[in-house]
Amino acid sequence: MRGVLRGGPSTMVRGGARWIAFGLALFLSPGCGGEGAKKDGHAGADGSAAKSGGTAPYHVGLVFDVGGLGDKSFNDAAYRGLQKAKTELGIEFEYLEPGEGSERDAALRQLASGKAQLVFGVGFLFTDDIKKVAAEYPDKKFACIDYTWQEGEPVPANLAGIKFREEEGSALVGALSALLSKSGTVGFVGGMDIPLIHKFEAGYRAGFLAEKADGKVLVNYAGVTGEAFANPAKGKELALAQIDRGADIIFHASGSTGLGVFEAARERKVLAIGVDSDQQAEAPGFILTSMVKQVDVAVFESVKSAKAGSFQGGVRVLGLKEGGVDYINDANNAQWITPEVKAKVEALRAEIIAGSFPVPSK
């Protein structure tokens, strides 16, 4: 490359354009991100628990999704499940945060080839890799949260795929938004533009329109790669633009990108709705509620059954009926969710569970 730069002015310019283009290409190519170095060398071995005498404690490995530990949302919910399993079941665990675009299969293999008897992949991005790795390690158990699956598709016997009907919980917070929005316009900020996140959008819209047929839902997605779940700066600008256009409540389903949505809500004094975990603490006074996905419960239950020897492969789908999704309603949001508002949302819940209000998932 130096040779190119040593040429006359015109070749130098072309050389300059070439490396700029190279840099841009690194960022345009999904799954590359330009940093092979992202793979986190150190496993967060948290394995001091073991107060069991004699036999080694059950060992669980977990690989986090894009956004990683500390996203206050999806990944942190999975982590809570692990911690609960550690205190209540006395297991040991270790985890990896591969970050965006690096080798998820390598992380899964690293854990499966070690002490772990059960290995989690947290996030839909793991679907293909975990299927492959589960086949390579038939004597280990695997579980994947947000497993992508088509009806009738075979699943390895040592792999449990866990899916949620996010659209159902999203419909409830959509109805809540309709009942509480003063402007009649609300916003949805999605992470990566994919069918999984479309489920949140579709449910939110359906619930909102059920209560306010003439209202408006503004929709933006942060991107088309996994990085869209870890871009708070983008989330903030998307939310600010929606607020400029009249939105006074914004629901996000975007991992740590949503932290930016909360910053926008703080700045402009509007309400935001959290996702996956109860996100009230991220912007107290500005979080209307959170559409929670019981990822922690799913992780805990999987560990429990695997440890007890009753692990079952296959796919489980958790919706409102199964308690897999819900919205937060406690002392923190009593100022908004009055008994009348709550009655209407609960009526919708009953309809969804009874099947008389079909919630679209795309």
Add this chain to the structure above:
Amino acid sequence: METAFAFIAQVLRISVPYGLGAVGGAFSERGGVVNIALEGIFICGAFGAVWGTLATGNPWAGVFTGVLSGMLLAALHALVTVRGKADQILSGLALNLLAVGATRSLLKVMYGSASNSPRIDGLPGLPISLPAGFEAIGELLGSPFFLLAIAAVIAGQVLLFGTGFGLALRAAGDGPRALDGAGYSVGNFRVLGVLLSGFYGGLAGAWLAMEQHNFTDGMSSGRGYIALAAMIVGKWRPAAAAAACLLFGAAETLQIRIHSDKLPSQFLQMIPYLVTLIVLAGWIGRAQPPKALGDPYDREAAE
């Protein structure tokens, strides 16, 4: 009118890190050193800013540590390329990888997660009250960091094109042999140019951190490269490069604000990059880079 102001405010907000980065890039490259490490400098600046704020509780101290962190990475680049005479692009690439890896490791060690830092409060705004409809722009004009950024861009233009130091720095990139002949050290000026790019890049990173209120793994998201593209479009002149950044900022704002059910979002996501590539391809023919850009200076080498 209100939406127009909101649009302009968003363009300005998004353009700030590009503008600072482009000015920084101009200092380094005018001195003859290609600096694609700018991307890593942004990351270091952002991390330093969050760390400094969390450690001291004072966001301005955070801005200061952010700038220092950016300059630290730049110093490595200067050491390797000017003193070590190594390939400037390879050094930049390596430093970008180093910045990502090092910040992830430090995050893990200090805050227990390789992905996210705790939240910081950010810089308080000045109390400016403006009539309804002007809030969006008023918020920005009341932001001391925004005013600082504008001042830094102007200062950069003056320093590079209005002072003897700037003249000598440009000579280091355009005719190092002449500068050497006049009795100045080419190496020293180049090191200063690279350090100044670290200063500006660190400031840009601090801006990102203060706007976002935390540090996220790899949070510069390619902004350093866009800043370099703007620098070329602005023909290695700080003021013109900052103006080019407004173009990129506008493209990004457009992408954020256009919502259509007919256009796939994948296409909208491309807009800023597409504009970058089109503008680069269209303007590049007329852009004159510094003549000795990319060449390590060797006193003994024959003409």
